Amino acid sequence: xxxxxxxxFQGSKSGTVVDDDAFFSTFTLALGTxxxxxxxxxxxxxxxxxxxxxxxxSLGINELIGEATTTFVHSTKNRKANIxxxxxxxxxxxxxxxxxxxxxxxxRPFTIADGYFPELVIKGDEIKPEVGGGLCQIGTTTFRAVxxxxxxxxxxxxxxxxxxxxxDPTNGNPGTDATIYDPAPDFKFKNDMPTYLLLVTTFxxxxxxxxxxxxxxxxxxxxxxxxxxxxxRTSMGAKITxxxxxxxxxVVQCQHGFPGAVATFDYTVTYADGTSKVTPYLSTxxxxxxxxxxxxxxxxxxxxxxxxxx
Numbered sequence: 666x667x668x669x670x671x672x673x674f675q676g677s678k679s680g681t682v683v684d685d686d687a688f689f690s691t692f693t694l695a696l697g698t699x700x701x702x703x704x705x706x707x708x709x710x711x712x713x714x715x716x717x718x719x720x721x722x723s724l725g726i727n728e729l730i731g732e733a734t735t736t737f738v739h740s741t742k743n744r745k746a747n748i749x750x751x752x753x754x755x756x757x758x759x760x761x762x763x764x765x766x767x768x769x770x771x772x773r774p775f776t777i778a779d780g781y782f783p784e785l786v787i788k789g790d791e792i793k794p795e796v797g798g799g800l801c802q803i804g805t806t807t808f809r810a811v812x813x814x815x816x817x818x819x820x821x822x823x824x825x826x827x828x829x830x831x832x833d834p835t836n837g838n839p840g841t842d843a844t845i846y847d848p849a850p851d852f853k854f855k856n857d858m859p860t861y862l863l864l865v866t867t868f869x870x871x872x873x874x875x876x877x878x879x880x881x882x883x884x885x886x887x888x889x890x891x892x893x894x895x896x897x898r899t900s901m902g903a904k905i906t907x908x909x910x911x912x913x914x915x916v917v918q919c920q921h922g923f924p925g926a927v928a929t930f931d932y933t934v935t936y937a938d939g940t941s942k943v944t945p946y947l948s949t950x951x952x953x954x955x956x957x958x959x960x961x962x963x964x965x966x967x968x969x970x971x972x973x974x975x
Contacts, residue, residue, distance in 0.1 A: 671757035671863055676729065676880065677718045684710040718880075724759065725860030725882040731814030732878035735806045737799075737830065740873070743782040744799035750780045751803040752866040752875050760862040765819050765855045768804055768845050772797075775847055786846070801844045802875065804852045805831045808843035810877040811854045815888025815934040816862075819853035823948035826923045833893050833930075840893025840928030840948045858884050885937025891930045893948075899925030902954040912960030925952035 666672070687708035695705050718727045737748055751772050760766055775781055775797035784798025801824065808821055824831065824844045831842035843852045856862045863880040901922035912918055932944045 666759070669759060671759060674757065674863065674865055674880075680712045681709050682712045684708040724863075726863045726880050728880065728883055730858075730862070730879040730881050730883055731810060731812075731816075731888060732876055733806055733809035733813055734874050734876040735802060735809070735831075735834075736872070736874045737802055738873045740799065740830075741784065743784040744802075745870070745873075746782050747784055747797055747799040748802045748875060749868045749870075751800050752868045752877075755803070755807075755864055755877070756866040758864045760856040760864065762856055762859055762861065765853055767851055767853050768807060769847055769849075769851045772800060772803065772845075773847065775800075797847075801828075801842070802830065804843040804845040805841070806875055806877045807852060807854070809841060809890075810879060812841075812888050812890045812932050814879040815886040816879070817855040817857040818932070818944070819855050820850070821852055821946075822850040823946075823950070825951055826953055827926045827950040828923070835892040838893045838895050838928060839926055839950060840895070840930050840946070841890065842948070858882070858886075860884075887935050888933070890932045893928045893930040896927045896929060899952045901925070901952045905954050905956045907956070907958050908961045909958045910961055910963075912958060914960045914962050916960040917957055919955065919957040920953075922955035923950070923953045926950045 687710075691708060692705055695703065737745060740748070754772055755768075758766070758771065773779075777783075777796055781797040783794040783796050785793065786795045786798040808818070811818055821843045823840070824842050827839040828842075832839055833841045844850055845852050858881060860882040865878045865880060867876040867878070869875070901924045904922070927950070928948045930946055932946060933941055935941045
């Protein structure tokens with residue numbers, strides 16, 4: 666532990682080894698009775714770790730409570746860099762019993778000096794680059810890991826648009842995402858367990874995914890959420906074309922459209938005494954027509970490439 670964060674962590678695992686005595690008995694018996702080509706099964710046994718997780722800390726961190734994985738396939742270089750940097754800032758966070766964690770507070774400052782890059786964000790009716798864009802991947806992954814761990818969700822808001830990056834892996838529907846944008850909205854969760862929690866984040870560049878895992882002491886609860894159901898969908902509407910002086914004559918800059926949707930799901934926590942808490946979530950996503958800007962014939966802007974916002 667360094668500066669209130671866990672700088673290195675590896676949970677203990679049981680191993681599998683050859684059961685020498687059992688294998689020797691089987692082998693000896695086969696020497697006198699089995700034909701030459703008869704396979705001899707190798708008997709294996711489970712061997713517990715000599716040093717267990719709970720024996721190397723006094724915080725009650727000894728088992729995996731819950732986790733979630735999201736993917737960022739086809740993301741830009743800057744978006745991947747922002748996700749990786751955000752995940753690294755969260756990795757090793759210790760959450761005391763009763764403590765509420767704010768993702769915005771943990772991820773700040775959103776500056777180039779801190780390690781973030783410009784990337785597309787949703788801002789009103791525009792999708793434009795800002796430093797730290799793409800961190801909603803962090804918000805969504807944390808939200809799902811919190812639910813899979815049965816923790817208390819203190820604050821969550823869905824995106825204004827149904828972005829495909831955040832569709833739920835169970836059925837591909839929108840509804841289980843969480844957006845963050847400084848200074849608001851934020852995603853917050855509370856450790857309502859009697860022992861500490863440790864958040865471990867893993868960035869996998871090869872698989873283009875991140876996994877967030879909560880470690881602690883399971884107090885007998887379990888958390889789960891139903892696959893999101895889309896109650897209705899709304900057409901994105903007709904394409905909009907606007908002339909602008911900001912682009913060189915004839916240059917086109919387009920922003921993809923998004924259909925609207927209303928989705929719902931239930932988050933359930935079942936406690937050790939058999940009681941359950943069910944929290945329904947309703948997410949509304951507004952439609953956004955495809956919008957293209959075209960440089961006016963009289964524009965004096967410098968030529969630029971065609972840009973299509975993803």
